[in-house]
């Protein structure tokens with residue numbers, strides 16, 4: 784029997800990737816940051832564009848807008864705990880999440896931002912556009928470099944359902 788759902792309840796069924804967005808300057812612990820994001824998608828083949836939807840209050844958004852670059856770190860088991868923990872719950876305005884979490888980090892190849900060496904794949908992006916979308920800002924970037932670090936499966940999850948779907 785079909786059941787009517789509210790838009791909010793229905794949206795909880797959309798499968799979402801577990802991603803950490805990093806931005807700022809790898810060399811400067813006061814000017815670098817990162818946050819967990821699930822509202823991430825590819826949006827164009829040519830050029831290869833990705834989109835992240837970020838709430839205006841996030842420190843990471845400030846860094847993306849200041850440096851016009853960011854990295855999309857695709858999370859597998861190694862980074863799962865820090866993605867749900869420190870990168871998804873604390874503000875980088877007050878702490879350096881990279882030293883607190885002790886994640887392995889290096890400077891991007893084509894961007895200044897830190898990239899996470901325990902990610903499965905990292906997409907380095909140059910900001911091409913931002914636009915308002917309701918209560919979030921869409922950040923769109925062109926992938927200018929990409930690195931694969933390991934063979935884990937990307938984590939995909941559904942809100943309100945603790946079971947994780949794997950590739």
Ligand SMILES: Cc1cc2nc3c(=O)[nH]c(=O)nc-3n(C[C@H](O)[C@H](O)[C@H](O)COP(=O)(O)O)c2cc1C
Pocket residue numbers: 816817818819820821822823836837838840841842843844866867868869870871872873874875876
């Ligand atoms: C699983 C998960 C997914 C999240 N997805 C998003 C997202 O897509 N967009 C967003 O703005 N915040 C998202 N957040 C919240 C941010 O990661 C969180 O507010 C973070 O502390 C912001 O850090 P910052 O202020 O240092 O940028 C998510 C958090 C978790 C745990």
